[in-house]
Amino acid sequence: MxxxxxxxxxxxxxxxxxxxxxxxxxxxxxxxxxxxxxxxxxxxxxxFPSKASLRDAVAKRWLDRANEPLCKLAAGSGPAPERLEKWLRTAFNIKQKKVCDDPEMFATYLALAQGAREVVEAYKDKQVDLIAKILSDGVAQGEFEIDDVKTTARAVFDATVRYHHPAHAEEWAKPECPSRIDALIALLLRGVRVCKH
Amino acid sequence: MxxxxxxxxxxxxxxxxxxxxxxxxxxxxxxxxxxxxxxxxxxxxxxFPSKASLRDAVAKRWLDRANEPLCKLAAGSGPAPERLEKWLRTAFNIKQKKVCDDPEMFATYLALAQGAREVVEAYKDKQVDLIAKILSDGVAQGEFEIDDVKTTARAVFDATVRYHHPAHAEEWAKPECPSRIDALIALLLRGVRVCKH
DNA sequence: TGTCTGACAGATATTGAAATCTGTCAGCGG
DNA sequence: CCGCTGACAGATTTCAATATCTGTCAGACA
CATH class of the missing domain: 1.10.10.60 (Homeodomain-like)
Structure with a gap:
């Protein structure tokens, strides 16, 4: 053979x-x-037992590939606040790069993902786990003050939905977008940091 | 006549x-x-010069009606943190009630809004102004500590997009939704409050 | 023996002709 | 004079016939 x-x-x-x-x-x-x-x-x-399963497998491949740099960032070391900021900015950049470079391909990816509910759900859960990793590092470093790390990680993920969910992709190209991202990240960091007098 | x-x-x-x-x-x-x-x-x-303008006018009516209770809340008095929380919860409830009571009508409203870009943009700006009002009240009361009220109001609005943007409506019915809203609101409040030692 | 083929049934998508709708306007009627 | 009508052109939508696709399976082929 x-x-x-x-x-x-x-x-x-x-x-x-x-x-x-x-x-x-x-x-x-x-x-x-x-x-x-x-x-x-x-x-x-x-x-592949069906076209749907083939489609889901493609979606999973894409998402896993896109996720790789974020896994590395979360696994890394260093001050958690900087790492969280970097992680969020990287997450946004990956998506924004995809949509700018090849909008048609992005539309394909979006439609694909809309069908592959389970795959996307798993991907989101992984993202939340990565955020949780950084948050708990931050708590250990005495930089963050957080009651429930997992829940707060979810909240950070939810709060940034506008800049990583494809449904909002058309807003990402707007000129005021970067400053709004800055403001959002600043607000969230203030929400998890320990009170420094 | x-x-x-x-x-x-x-x-x-x-x-x-x-x-x-x-x-x-x-x-x-x-x-x-x-x-x-x-x-x-x-x-x-x-x-009405066109079907589109008629559609936009209907969208504006709906949005204005939905917005009314929020205007009152923002205009009211009392401690800003409670008021902000109440405002956000009311905003979510209005949307969630709409989608639960009459999903078909909500789909109509959603499609309508997608077309009426300008109307929706104006509506969002109004929402941000209402948040800004509460935030600046909070600063005056010594409850909040905020550099740039308008920018932070935007950030709060952006952070809560998941619970007021129709694109995420299908997630609102999930059982874990209320606790995620709680976590998000708590995170945001921590982000604007003054540091109480 | 196990992988691949190709024909098949039912589901889905395409197509083009017919029907309906949008937007305009000359003229009717109060 | 002014608001309304109803007929019209071009754009859009519907609908049903036709073509293509999905998923299966008995049998070819190595």
Missing amino acids: NEAVVLTPERILEATEDVLRRFGLTKATVVDVARALDVSHGSVYRH | NEAVVLTPERILEATEDVLRRFGLTKATVVDVARALDVSHGSVYRH
Whole structure:
């Protein structure tokens, strides 16, 4: 068996992303994916039970890739306030870069994510865990004063929804956006920091 | 001239709301509105230059009506922290009540608002002004410590987007929602309060 | 034996012709 | 004179026929 012609889930996902990039979400069909791989569409169903599951797998790949730098930041060390600020700004930048670089692809990703509820839910939970990690580091450092870290992490995530949820993407390009982000981050940091007299 | 048969913008708006309620946004036509008023559709165009402007006027009416209790709260007196909390909770309740009581009507309102950009923008600015009013009251009372009231009001508005923007409406019914709102409000209040040692 | 194919049924999407709607305006009637 | 009507052109929507797609499966092929 030639390694290159073995049909694996990985190869299918790769081809699916290509097809999505070329045709867009609404036009991309399983038949297109099969054609790109030079197999019959029945073969694709051997690896993914439905088009929906294939779509979800693609969504998961994208989200995981996008999440990687944030995982590193959360795992890092250093003063928690700076790290939290950096984490939030990075989270916003990743999304904003995506939408600026390739708005059409972003629309595809958005529509994809809207369907893949479970995948997105898991992704959000991971994000909250990352914030919680930084917050608890901050508490340990004596920089933050927080009753319930997990709950507060949720609150920070909720409070920043406007700058990471795709539903608000069209607002991100506005000129007043950066200063509003600054104000929001400042407000949130004040909300978790210990009282320095 | 009989008062009842004079065709006024007000009567047209009333009839338009009725028609929207009965047929929904996608099915409602200017002809339907005219029929409800027992006039020709040409007459409607005498008062509103286009269907879009009629739609915008309806949106404005709705938003203004919804906003009324919030205006009163902001104008009131009493301790600012309690007032801010009450204001935010009321804002959320108004939206959540709308979506629970009549989801179909809410969908109509949502679609309507998506089209009426300017009207919605003005409405949001008004909301921010109301928050700013409470914040500056709080500063005067020595309860809040805020550099730039207007900017912070914006930040509070942005931070609570998840619970007043219709794009997130489907999350409002979830059981964990109230506790997440509590956490968010607590975080924001901590962010504006003076440091009490 | 296990992977892949290709034909098939039912579901979904496309298409173009017909129907309806929006927005205009000349003229009617009070 | 002034507000309203109703017919009209162009834009938009509907609808049903047609084409394409999804998901299955019996059998080919290695």
